[in-house]
Amino acid sequence: MSEKLRVRKPGVFTTIQDLGRPNAIMAGVPPGGAMDRFAHRAANLLAGNDEGAATLECTLNGPELIAMESCLIAITGADFDPRVNGDPVPMWEGIFLHQGDEVTFAGRRSGARAYIAVGGGIAGDRWLGSMSTYMLAARGGMHGRQLMARDVISTAGPPSGPAISGRKLTRNLLPDYSNHQLQAIAGPHIRRLGAAGRKELFGSTFKVSKDADRMGYRLEGSGIDASGDELLSFGLAAGAIQVPRSGQPILLMADHQTAGGYPVVATVAGAAMPVAAQLLPGDRLSFTEVTIEAALRMRTAQRAALDSLVN
Amino acid sequence: MPAPPSTPKVRTHPLGDSALLAELGTRLDTALNTRAIALAAALKKRRDVRQAVAGYASVTVHFDPDQTNYEALTTAIKRLASKRPPMAEPGRLHRIPVTYDGPDMEAVAAQLRLTPKQIVAIHTRPIYRVFLVGFVPGWAYLGPLPEELELPRRHVPRTQVPAGSVAIAGRQTGIYPLPSPGGWHLIGRTPVKLFLPDSDPPCLFRAGDRVKFFAQ
Numbered sequence: 001m002s003e004k005l006r007v008r009k010p011g012v013f014t015t016i017q018d019l020g021r022p023n024a025i026m027a028g029v030p031p032g033g034a035m036d037r038f039a040h041r042a043a044n045l046l047a048g049n050d051e052g053a054a055t056l057e058c059t060l061n062g063p064e065l066i067a068m069e070s071c072l073i074a075i076t077g078a079d080f081d082p083r084v085n086g087d088p089v090p091m092w093e094g095i096f097l098h099q100g101d102e103v104t105f106a107g108r109r110s111g112a113r114a115y116i117a118v119g120g121g122i123a124g125d126r127w128l129g130s131m132s133t134y135m136l137a138a139r140g141g142m143h144g145r146q147l148m149a150r151d152v153i154s155t156a157g158p159p160s161g162p163a164i165s166g167r168k169l170t171r172n173l174l175p176d177y178s179n180h181q182l183q184a185i186a187g188p189h190i191r192r193l194g195a196a197g198r199k200e201l202f203g204s205t206f207k208v209s210k211d212a213d214r215m216g217y218r219l220e221g222s223g224i225d226a227s228g229d230e231l232l233s234f235g236l237a238a239g240a241i242q243v244p245r246s247g248q249p250i251l252l253m254a255d256h257q258t259a260g261g262y263p264v265v266a267t268v269a270g271a272a273m274p275v276a277a278q279l280l281p282g283d284r285l286s287f288t289e290v291t292i293e294a295a296l297r298m299r300t301a302q303r304a305a306l307d308s309l310v311n
Numbered sequence: 312m313p314a315p316p317s318t319p320k321v322r323t324h325p326l327g328d329s330a331l332l333a334e335l336g337t338r339l340d341t342a343l344n345t346r347a348i349a350l351a352a353a354l355k356k357r358r359d360v361r362q363a364v365a366g367y368a369s370v371t372v373h374f375d376p377d378q379t380n381y382e383a384l385t386t387a388i389k390r391l392a393s394k395r396p397p398m399a400e401p402g403r404l405h406r407i408p409v410t411y412d413g414p415d416m417e418a419v420a421a422q423l424r425l426t427p428k429q430i431v432a433i434h435t436r437p438i439y440r441v442f443l444v445g446f447v448p449g450w451a452y453l454g455p456l457p458e459e460l461e462l463p464r465r466h467v468p469r470t471q472v473p474a475g476s477v478a479i480a481g482r483q484t485g486i487y488p489l490p491s492p493g494g495w496h497l498i499g500r501t502p503v504k505l506f507l508p509d510s511d512p513p514c515l516f517r518a519g520d521r522v523k524f525f526a527q
Contacts, residue, residue, distance in 0.1 A: 022362055022373065027514040028445045028488075028506075128513065136489065137448055137508050188324035188332045230481075232339060233443060233452060235364035235371025237330040259366060259445030259452075267327035292381055295328035299376065 004071045004118050005103075005153040008064040016122055016141030018054040020254065021130035030255040031238065032132040032140075035113055035214060035277035038175055038302055039077030043117035045309040046074035046094045046167045049157070053121030054131040054141070056153070058114045060280075062105030063147060065116075067097040071159060072119035076169075078111025078278055093168035111177060111278040120155030134255065173305035175274045180285040182272045184241065185292055189263035192226045200224050201241075201265055202289045206249065210281045214255040217279065223247035226263040233261040239268035239276075241287070251276060269295035271302050321392045323385040329376045333388045336368040339455060339482055343368040344442050348519050349396035350388070357387070365518050367442050367452070402441065402520035405503075407486070408527040409435075409477050413497035415465075419479070422462060430498060431526050433457050439484060441520040449488030449506030451516040456482045468494035475500045477524070488514070 017040065020033025034040035034057055041051040056063070062080045075082045075091050082089050083104045089095050091114075097103070105114070124131035124141040133141030142151060184202075193201060204221055211218035226243035235258060236242075242250045242262040251268065253276070266287060268276055272295075279285060322334045333350070336343045347365040354363035354370065359378035364371045374384055411431045420427050439453040446452075456479055464480045469492060472478070476487040478495035487493060488505035501524075505515045516522065 024513070025362060025364055026444065026517075027448060027512045028450050029448045029513060127508070128511065137506070137513075139508050185325050185327055187326060188334070229337070232337065232367035232369070233445070234332060234334075234366030234369045235443075235445065237326045237371065237373065239327050257446050258364070259443060264326065264332075267325070267330075270328055292325055292328050296376055299328065 001123055001154045001156065002120070003068050003152050003154050004120070005065040006068055007147050007149055007151040007153065008066055008102075010147035010149055010151070011058050011061050011063040011105075013059040014063050014147040015057050015133035015135075016054050016124040017057040017132045018130055019052045020132050021128045024128040025235070025258045028258050029128060029137070030134065030215070030258060032130065032134050032255050034115065035254050036077050036115065036274040038274040038306070039113070039115045041306050042092065042169055042309065043074045043076040043115040044121070045306060046076070046092065046169065047072050047117040047119045048094075048167075049117055049119065049121045051306065053117065053156075054124050055122060056116040056147070058105075058116065059112060061108055062114055062116075065103040065153070067099055067101040067103070068152070070096070070098050071155070072096055073103070074117045075114060077114040079109040080114050081106035081109055082114075092171070092174065094166070112280045113277055118153065118155050119159045120157045123154045123156040167309055169305065169309060173308065175271070175302065177275055177278050180275065180279065180283060181288050182276055182285055183269040183290040183295060183298065184266040184272070184287045185269060185295055186289060187240065187264040187266045189226060189228075189231075190265050192228045192263055193224065193265060197224050197226065202287055205284050205286050208279050208281050208283045208285065209248075212279070212281050214253055216250050216252045216256055217276075219249045219251060219285075221248065224249060224265070226265055228263070231261045231263060233259045235259050236264070237267060239270065239273055240264045241266045241268065253277070269298055271295065271298035321389050323381070323388060325381055326371065330371060330373045331381055331384060332369055332371050333392075334369045335392065339367060339442075341440055344440065345399045345519070346392070346396050349399065350392055353391050354388070359384070364445065365443060399519065402517070404438070404521045404523065405516065407501050407503050407522060407524050409499040409501050409524045411499040411526055413476065413478075413499045415496040416498050419462065419496050419498060423460065425459070430460065433459050434479070434484070434498065435524045435526055439522045441516045441518055441522060443518050444514055444516055447489060447491055448508075449514040449516075451485060451505065451514075452483055453485050453522055454483045456484045458482070462496060464494040465496060468492055472497065473500070475502060477501055
């Protein structure tokens, strides 16, 4: 363990996240992990880490950090106008910090969640196989809570070699974060909708309501009728679009409930979840129906973009 | 050999590009749940399956799309489901002490035209089955609840239900593991902890376990 960064200001909501705890769903514990896994993975690879190492997930704005010793970091995801010692620094590439350097963010320009990786991988409490922070149980990451002023960010592994610092992800390889059309695959209860409801789901625009957090987003639209017999509860997945009786859909995100009995009319493609993760209350989105094959082609393209950082 | 007549028809549906829902039926039924748990256990042994979670009468399968696909897994699931499931081991039996003084006891009694004493007698009578663990950490759906106690959920859910509350709704009963919002009728409370964050697994109940309540 080596101490790398001191937290001067924590930001609105900054937590330690990795790729989550998929096996904990057996106990009703959400899989959790980074909301935007593309940005999380890219940040790690740019900092020379394994893509599953822990990063800081910074929501709405960034923290203020001071380098306690030299280290390599990378900032990805939402654009909060990152600075080092007041000067703008690029996102999506490695940044070498000297001892005493100050990382700040001038303000949100786009997106909801930025990721900061530190060479060596951020250290945190491990719970059920993951360092992801799960606040409801107060476990994982920084003692199960969001960052606070005076916290110290340590790294778990050896620092990255100098060869890593030239890594850079070109813009054309990033998901199109400005396009809020989310590709989705028809789900188990799509037949409840009928032609009009299907058109509503895949043709209309929804607004992210103020009820939007790491568990899920309540969406506002003109209403979808997915009524029918009561369903027996079943296991859910991130990206699932539930339609409760109100007709206002819920998009399940990383800390989603593991089981439920609302109809699931579609599920957002895994490769479209990074875009979903960058939405905020008030943002508009729509769903485009795609086949599983099309969704997997998007996944392959994202994988290739990440692999280009390593090869 | 043809499948035994009791074999449920399995229907699979995509749940995105790397998960699927396999439905064995639509009834709250112990035999269907036993099959779902056995199917989930069989699927979990496959290398291309990351996790398989049994629902009441279904299995949600999370798979690695680099190793398999929806069609191949559907075929494998139909084959597995047509086999007679191994004799289910009786789940562990948990005896749960309950103080039956929940805030909804009087209202429930009035709605059901029973006395609180009768409600206690009926609620403590069966050995309930843990149909599934999920929703929130440590929550277990228990049932079937005797028909005499069947009520729809509250019209207006509570914004905060204390941990340990023993509740009923429909043909189900359960215990709130954590303080959370909830729409079930609260008839009692137990000191038993259901969510055990420092144990692995971090919950007391597992799917297939049995639960007997007793009044204290």
